Amino acid sequence: MIAMTEYIIExxxxxxxxxxxxxLNSLNMRVKKGIHGFIGPNGAGKTTTIKILLNHIFPTAGNxxxxxxxxxxxxxxxxxxxxxxxxxxxxxxDMTAISYLEFVARLYELPTQEAKHRIRGLLDLLxxxxxxxxxxxxxxxxxxxxxxxxxxxxxxxxxxxxxEPTANIDPASRMKIREVIRDYYKEFGTSFFISxxxxxxxxxxxxxxxxIHQGTIIGEGTLEELKGKTSKSTYQIRVSDTRKLIDFLxxxxxxxxxxxxxxxxxxxxxxxETFQNDLFCFxxxxxxxxxxxxxxxxxxxxxxKYLIEEKRA
Numbered sequence: 479m480i481a482m483t484e485y486i487i488e489x490x491x492x493x494x495x496x497x498x499x500x501x502l503n504s505l506n507m508r509v510k511k512g513i514h515g516f517i518g519p520n521g522a523g524k525t526t527t528i529k530i531l532l533n534h535i536f537p538t539a540g541n542x543x544x545x546x547x548x549x550x551x552x553x554x555x556x557x558x559x560x561x562x563x564x565x566x567x568x569x570x571x572d573m574t575a576i577s578y579l580e581f582v583a584r585l586y587e588l589p590t591q592e593a594k595h596r597i598r599g600l601l602d603l604l605x606x607x608x609x610x611x612x613x614x615x616x617x618x619x620x621x622x623x624x625x626x627x628x629x630x631x632x633x634x635x636x637x638x639x640x641x642e643p644t645a646n647i648d649p650a651s652r653m654k655i656r657e658v659i660r661d662y663y664k665e666f667g668t669s670f671f672i673s674x675x676x677x678x679x680x681x682x683x684x685x686x687x688x689x690i691h692q693g694t695i696i697g698e699g700t701l702e703e704l705k706g707k708t709s710k711s712t713y714q715i716r717v718s719d720t721r722k723l724i725d726f727l728x729x730x731x732x733x734x735x736x737x738x739x740x741x742x743x744x745x746x747x748x749x750x751e752t753f754q755n756d757l758f759c760f761x762x763x764x765x766x767x768x769x770x771x772x773x774x775x776x777x778x779x780x781x782x783k784y785l786i787e788e789k790r791a
Contacts, residue, residue: 492540503693518690561630571615620651716770
């Protein structure tokens, strides 16, 4: 493949075996510029995919490309354009924040004055200026993640790959990292590929998503495109006689789940048109007052659960 493509990340039938374990099973993924969420259950193959994209491990079969470059053959060309924050990264405990960033800047061969300017800017941006001379071993978990994030941004990369960037850190640090991601994309056009278990955070900042299960992509696209893959809808209803409504709905085949909490009935259905027709006919015939009828838009977490359960069924 030549390095001319609309995709910043692309995999073709990517396979990875660890002895008898199949970590990736013909994984096909296409990621355009933007902020992209990469989600899946534990053991689904997220970290394995990232390691292959970074050429930390080799695929068993298939191909992977970043900016159109083969991840095995063109590693150096890719590294010049990509910043990385892995879930687990190691820094000597006696190394200061500023000395670590200077070390990373040298790896990217940044000119000394430019490196100093970027380091000062990133420490200030990520609220680490007061800790610039502190040793890494004294940092909190949130400070460590923010320092790692600063290192991922220091080369002003076109793409930043983040593996669980906000896991196990305080809310203030999570908010700061989210803020910087949004700002870098808006101001500099920096793309982000983010693997995370915190789906509510991804939904706040991502344009597109890939959902991986058992080493295979089972859903990909914008939130609206992913919604189109689900066949269920959720409604909240409140009427003048909750018991009558529950008795009525409990007999219907299009009802998958039904429960009541403080006189609000929540129903998950698989045929919205039939459900609505039946419901309003029932309310009219029983002369019940409709006090609440609310359709709950599917969020990323619900879509994720649905697609995973569908594959397991």
